Amino acid sequence: MPDRDWRTRSARLLTAPGRIWWGSLPVRVVGSTLVASALVIALGMFLLLQQATEGVLNGKRRSATAEASIAVDTAQRQLRAADAGTITINDLLTQLTFEVANRGAVSGQYQIIVQGPVSDIRSGRVLPESVPASLREVVTRNAEIGRLWVTPTEVVYADGRPSEPGLAIGANLETPTLARYPIYLIFPLTQEQQTLEVLERAAVSTGVLLVVLLAIIAALVSRQVVAPIREARLQAERVTSGQLDDRMTVRGTDDLASLAMSMNNMAAELQKQISQLEELSRVQHRFVSDVSHELRTPLTTVRMAAEVLHDARESFDPLEQRSVELLQHELDRFEALLGDLLEISRFDAGAAELxxxxxxxxxxxxxxxxxxxxxxxxxxxxxxxxxxxxxxxxxxxxxxxxxxxxxxxxxxxxxxxxxxxxxxxxxxxxxxxxxxxxxxxxxxxxxxxxxxxxxxxxxxxxxxxxxxxxxxxxxxxxxxxxxxxxxxxxxxxxxxxxxxxxxxxxxxxxxxxxxxxxxxxxxxxxxxxxxxxxxxxxxx
Missing domain, CATH: 3.30.565.10 (Histidine kinase-like ATPase, C-terminal domain)
Structure with a gap:
């Protein structure tokens, strides 16, 4: 028994959403509006954020490329103007790295990693792992001076900070001795990511607010539509229960007002037809009852005469004797028919009792x-x-x-x-x-x-x-x-x-x-x- 009760409760819980959904028109209207609005707003948010992200990233790519081009040209001029006889190439690249990086450090735009003759030289806390292997391969394979290669990357910091997305731009530097050394500029997308997060939060909050407002609007609209329909249903139930004098209130000239007028006309016509049928039924019942009662007297007289003839039938001719027997038989049937008609009239009048x-x-x-x-x-x-x-x-x-x-x-x-x-x-x-x-x-x-x-x-x-x-x-x-x-x-x-x-x-x-x-x-x-x-x- 407990298992059966548990299964019954579980079945009711599982079917409760369906009963609620199909049991209320406002719930279906509001629910459908919520789902449709959420889908439309979600699609709009997705397209908006996608376009915003592409616009921000494309702008960052253009500005980073321009900044990197200036930085690489500056480094190349300084490298060519340097006296290689008084300083080693590794020290020269280190000095050049920090000088060029200090220019970008004013605005915190980028940090530099140079692939030196001994090891990678980096200007800040960015690790060499921030440079993708594919970019290193492309820069190393191409000997063209002054050309830039750009690729997305994940900026990795040496101080344990979480990594973040960025752009890596690579190029080649050429020393007076015609030796080539790759230089990589790492542009973190911290500010752009923060901007996109703010835009995403704004879009989500706006979307939620719009869904709530649309649900409220749908509830108000559905109430305006459902209220007259519910009133029409109640009117139909009252008519069904016999309250034919009730009428709906007609407001305006719209379709709902036409519905109310139609319901009122239907109730009035039903009342008229039912009144006519009741009057006809009363006349019919009274007619059957009156006829049945009125026929009793002549039937009694005819029966008395028929019984006299029936008792004396032995003295009649065979043909007359048979006629008397048929008369008696039909009188019995006629009397039974009158009794049945009276009983039927009592049933029709609701007067029969047990x-x-x-x-x-x-x-x-x-x-x-x-x-x-x-x-x-x-x-x-x-x-x-x-x-x-x-x-x-x-x-x-x-x-x-x-x-x-x-x-x-x-x-x-x-x-x-x-x-x-x-x-x-x-x-x-x-x-x-x-x-x-x-x-x-x-x-x-x-x-x-x-x-x-x-x-x-x-x-x-x-x-x-x-x-x-x-x-x-x-x-x-x-x-x-x-x-x-x-x-x-x-x-x-x-x-x-x-x-x-x-x-x-x-x-x-x-x-x-x-x-x-x-x-x-x-x-x-x-x-x-x-x-x-x-x-x-x-x-x-």
Whole structure:
């Protein structure tokens, strides 16, 4: 259990960003603006810094080359003017190195390394490792005097300071004896690097500020757009809940104002249509109820006369005797139709009520099956009950028996004399009854239509039982009144099955039925399920 809870919490944490992202339009707008702005600003900063770096380095390269050219020319003139007979060449190069370096030391622009006859001569704290090997090779290989070679380098200091980028410029010096000695001028890029760092910090801070400001602007804009949409959603929910008098506030003449006007027009039109439908429904209910009640009196009179004729039918001719029997049969059907119409009108008016009691569904089914035994015997049909024992539930026994009566008589009428199986099952929350016949069945597309009023799968087929065409509709309303389900399954020439599922306790919400809606003999279930018992035959 702790592992399951940990996995559940982990899954929720992993899916939380997705729920937040897809659960809020302002979050998506602000987030998309932040990402797009950050990418655009980052690209702009990159291009800006790249161009600034190239400009600073190119300027430093030009100024360093010019300064190096002056320094090398000065050193070459001094070297040619020197008296080589009074001083050694190494001392001459050392003196020359410091003299030329002192000129650059005033501004701290460069330091000099000269490759002397004994060792490298350096003017300051820059180590000879600051001169790249590639530059040494190029300067040594070329004997041209006065030409300069420039390359980037890493300036290494002798006092332990961190190295830093710089420029190394190499050239050749020629002594009066025509000997050549390479000279290297090292230009640190300290000032340029500091300038670029300041520019980079300024660009980053400006970019962050711009992203924050753009996010605030996006939030304000999204709020202006989302607020009317949210108000429209709330208006739609209020209309859905029946508050048809509420209207949205219209501001301005823009698209959002047009949306508010459209929502108000839709609500007004819905209110008008619903009022008309309610009035039409009230008229229809009143008409059905009035007609049903008004027909009671003439029906009673006609029935009394028909019963007199029916009792005296033995004295009539065969033709007249048959006419009296048909009259009696149609009067019975007409009276049943009036009763069903009154019941339907009560359902439509919302006046139907339940009289619940704790009852055993198995016993209720058995009683109704016994009541239908005579009709089943006339049709040559077996009624078989499959149940394990008592299954109590809080039900309206009269209405449940009416549902079962409709299902059983419907199965007998369309079962073509084949056995009818009645399955019962229950669990902790629900009880269920399934009536299965093996008759003509119906198309799968007609599953919902079988509960429509006066609907027939085959309009040319006559009713052998004399039903009113409202039985399954009333059965569906009775099941809904209990908070239950009434489902149907059928296939041509494979029969049909109707399943009634009811909650054990009043007000309990059904989640699953103890019985499948597809017949078990067609669902590929091997063996007899545990909820079934051996069938008990009822009737012929």
């Amino acid at each position: 009289s619940r009691e704790v009852a055993d569904l198995h016993e209720v089914v058995s009683q109704e099956v016994e009541a239908q035994r005579a009709f089943a015997e006339r049709s040559g049909t077996q009624l078989r009950i499959h149940a394990t024992g008592p299954m109590t539930a809080e039900i309206d026994v009269r209405r449940v028996r009416r549902i079962l009566r409709n299902l059983i008589t419907n199965a007998i009428e369309h079962g073509e004399g084949r056995p009818i199986d009645i399955h019962l099952a229950g669990d902790d929350k629900a009880v269920a009854v399934a009536v299965r016949d093996h008759g003509v069945g119906f198309e799968a597309a007609h599953v919902k239509q079988v509960f429509h009023r006066f609907w027939r799968a085959d309009p040319a087929r006559n009713r052998t039982v004399g039903g009113t065409g409202l039985g399954l509709s009333i059965a569906m309303e009775d099941a809904r009144l209990h908070g239950g389900w009434l489902n149907a399954w059928g296939r041509p020439q494979q029969g049909a099955q109707f399943r009634l599922t009811l909650p054990r306790q009043a007000g309990q919400v059904l989640e699953i039925s103890p019985l499948p809606v597809i017949p078990r003999d067609l669902a590929g279930v091997a063996g007899r399920p545990a909820l079934e018992a051996a069938p008990r035959e009822v009737g012929a």
